[in-house]
Structures are given as structure tokens and as C-alpha cells.
Amino acid sequence: MSQTVDRALSILPLLAQGPADLGQVAERLGVHKSTALRLLRTLHEHGLVYRQQDQRYRLGARLFALAQEAVENLDVREIAHPHLVALNEQIGHTIHLAVYEESEVLYIDKVESRYPVRMYSRIGKPVAITVAAVAKLLLADLPEAERRALAEKLDYPMYTSRSIPNRVAFLKELAVVREQGWATDLGGHEESINCIGAPIRGADGRVVAAMSVSAPNVVVTAEELLSLLPLVRRTADVISREYSGAAPSGDGPRTPRGNTPPKEAS
Incomplete structure (x- = not known):
């Protein structure tokens, strides 16, 4: 330059x-x-x-x-937005959509919660890359060499006592996320905020974006939020199919019944 x-x-x-x-x-x-x-x-x-x-x-x-034009021309945002709004109407919590660009994870869409408590996050703002659920999902999908090289360069601020403390723990967390296909941030960035996330995949199966649902623990407990994970994953799957051009299966977002909350990612 x-x-x-x-x-x-x-x-x-x-x-x-x-x-x-x-x-x-x-x-x-x-x-x-x-x-x-x-x-x-x-x-x-x-x-x-x-x-x-x-x-x-x-x-x-x-x-x-x-900036607005650039955001609006991100196809995944255009496709995902109505599904994020529909999910928000069902559960009421804050929903984010994020992508990975040039060693940063950025929010490209946000649907606010329906209750007075608001999260300090903005479209275009980088996320806390070592703790955010969306970041874990996006980085876990990177090729191993790239994943390890990035983990080596990162700082590991201890936002709370539950933040990921170092490279070894971070890579271990990414391995878990890669295997299970979902991620959490349970008080890792802010003690009072919990978050669950799911990946959005393209036609080749690679993660092109990640969505998350966040809520303060004064509104719902971590366990109650985790019980929504099947619904969040189904929403992400619907977006993935639409984004990749796959035929719809007719199982759009709906409230799950009788789901057992998954265990928290370590």
C-alpha cells in the first residue's frame, strides 16, 4: 500500500x-x-x-x-435475516449473525431482544474472538494449520473467571466445537450473559457464517438457554439449505418439545 x-x-x-x-x-x-x-x-x-x-x-x-451497501450485499445476511427475525419472535432473545474476515470475527446482523435489557454489540463490530460462541464456530472450521497459527497469535484476556485462558485450552475448545457442531459462551465474556450458537454452512459443507442467541441470566438461566439449542440448530440448518440452494425439507424453525439440554462445552 x-x-x-x-x-x-x-x-x-x-x-x-x-x-x-x-x-x-x-x-x-x-x-x-x-x-x-x-x-x-x-x-x-x-x-x-x-x-x-x-x-x-x-x-x-x-x-x-x-458500509450499509456492503452489508446488504452479503448474501448470507440477506438470506438469514428473515429466519433470525422469526426465531426472535418465538424466543425473544438477542440474535446475532457473524462472519470471519481477515483474522477477525464480525457481526453482520443483529435482532434485538424484546425485553428492556440490551446487549452492547453492534453490526460491524468485532467480537471477543477467544470466548464468543460465533467465533468458536467459525474458527473451529478452519484448516488445522491455519487454526493453530491463529491461536498462536491471539491474546487471551480474562474477561471473567470463565474466559479461555491460553492457546492450549482454546484449541481444545475448538476441537470440541468442531466435533459437536455447536458452541456456547456461558459467562466467558460477561459474567451475566450466556450465549449459544450454531454454524451456517455453504454447499461445500464449510462454515460461511455463525448465528447465536444471547440472553442475560436475570432473564433466563444458562440451562434454560441451552434447552433452545435444538431450535437454534434447526434455524441454522434452514438458512444453510437456503444459502446453498438445497431443496427445503419443510422443518423450519419451531419450538422443540421434550428436548434434553445438551451438556455444556468444556
């Missing part, structure tokens, strides 16, 4: 934190104000940056439009 392009792109995450004036941009980039001004003008011409009346710069509307 050329130095000019690199500098121009570096302005965007700076302005994502809030409006900044020319001096602040120049200082952050480590360049003269004239260089910073030239870069800002170019970004402004493309609608990616906007100059306010107070002479500070902020992100432009064109950037948000491009």
Missing part, C-alpha cells in the same frame, strides 16, 4: 472517534498540516469526510452509505 493511501485511510478510524480539526489530524498522522489538508480534501471530494462549520472534520455520509 502506498504511503499516501495508508495515511488517507488512517484518517477514517481517527474521525470515527469523533470530529477532529486539521491540527489533530496532522499530529496523529505525523505529517505537516499541508499534507493532512490535501488528504482531507481528497476524502471530502469522495464524500468520505465532511468539513463542519466549526472547521472540524467528521466522517461523511457516503462512507456510511458504502
